[in-house]
Amino acid sequence: MFKSKKAFSLEGIDKGHHKVTYKGVPCIKCPFDYVLYQMIIDEIKPDLIIEIGTNKGGSTLYLADLLELQGKGVVHSIDISDGCSQLVKDHPRISLFHQGWENYDLAMASNYSKVLVIEDASHYYPSTLGAIQKFSQVVTPGSYLIVEDGIIDDLGLKKEYQGGPVKAIEEFLNSTSEFEIDMKWVNFFGPSATFNTIGYLKKI
Numbered sequence: 606m607f608k609s610k611k612a613f614s615l616e617g618i619d620k621g622h623h624k625v626t627y628k629g630v631p632c633i634k635c636p637f638d639y640v641l642y643q644m645i646i647d648e649i650k651p652d653l654i655i656e657i658g659t660n661k662g663g664s665t666l667y668l669a670d671l672l673e674l675q676g677k678g679v680v681h682s683i684d685i686s687d688g689c690s691q692l693v694k695d696h697p698r699i700s701l702f703h704q705g706w707e708n709y710d711l712a713m714a715s716n717y718s719k720v721l722v723i724e725d726a727s728h729y730y731p732s733t734l735g736a737i738q739k740f741s742q743v744v745t746p747g748s749y750l751i752v753e754d755g756i757i758d759d760l761g762l763k764k765e766y767q768g769g770p771v772k773a774i775e776e777f778l779n780s781t782s783e784f785e786i787d788m789k790w791v792n793f794f795g796p797s798a799t800f801n802t803i804g805y806l807k808k809i
């Protein structure tokens with residue numbers, strides 16, 4: 606008879622999340638965070654999502670389909686390469702930018718009334734801090750700047766990422782009173798059951 610082993614491990618989820626696909630396109634997200642994203646989008650109803658870090662575009666496609674379900678909104682997804690699937694390129698709600706977050710013109714976000722930003726690029730501390738400092742400006746009050754993969758600390762990889770996203774978030778929050786961590790999402794599935802530990806930053 607099949608006997609189930611006890612609780613799943615962080616290492617198991619980490620390994621599995623690298624294999625997740627959406628509509629057949631790799632989408633590197635923790636399963637808990639998939640669910641949180643659709644709830645956040647339903648709550649905020651953004652008309653622009655800026656995603657920093659497209660990779661193959663599975664997450665971009667997922668976000669764009671959620672916007673399609675709500676009947677409005679577009680995704681601007683930024684990377685440094687053009688490696689994503691045709692399905693992503695053809696989606697009417699997706700615009701792709703390949704020159705890195707450093708070269709995205711923030712004026713492109715100025716005509717939208719509800720802007721949500723997701724930072725999911727290299728995860729190196731200096732780049733993460735630079736990206737969140739820049740893009741925090743266009744997040745609209747009540748919406749979120751979601752900084753992914755603080756879980757790097759818990760996986761023991763902090764040094765490899767020069768401090769990683771958590772160091773960047775802490776430094777950023779020390780420099781502003783415009784954002785606060787929304788613990789509602791951090792602890793939704795139990796304490797810190799998300800890969801975006803301390804990463805749900807709400808603009809006040």
Ligand SMILES: C[S@@+](CC[C@H](N)C(=O)[O-])C[C@H]1O[C@@H](n2cnc3c(N)ncnc32)[C@H](O)[C@@H]1O
Nearest residue numbers: 632633658659660664683684685705706725726
């Ligand atoms: C973790 S992956 C993104 C995963 C994707 N959002 C998903 O959930 O499937 C990180 C991506 O960030 C990109 N990247 C690295 N430096 C960047 C930069 N300066 N600007 C934008 N994207 C960058 C990498 O090329 C890579 O495709």
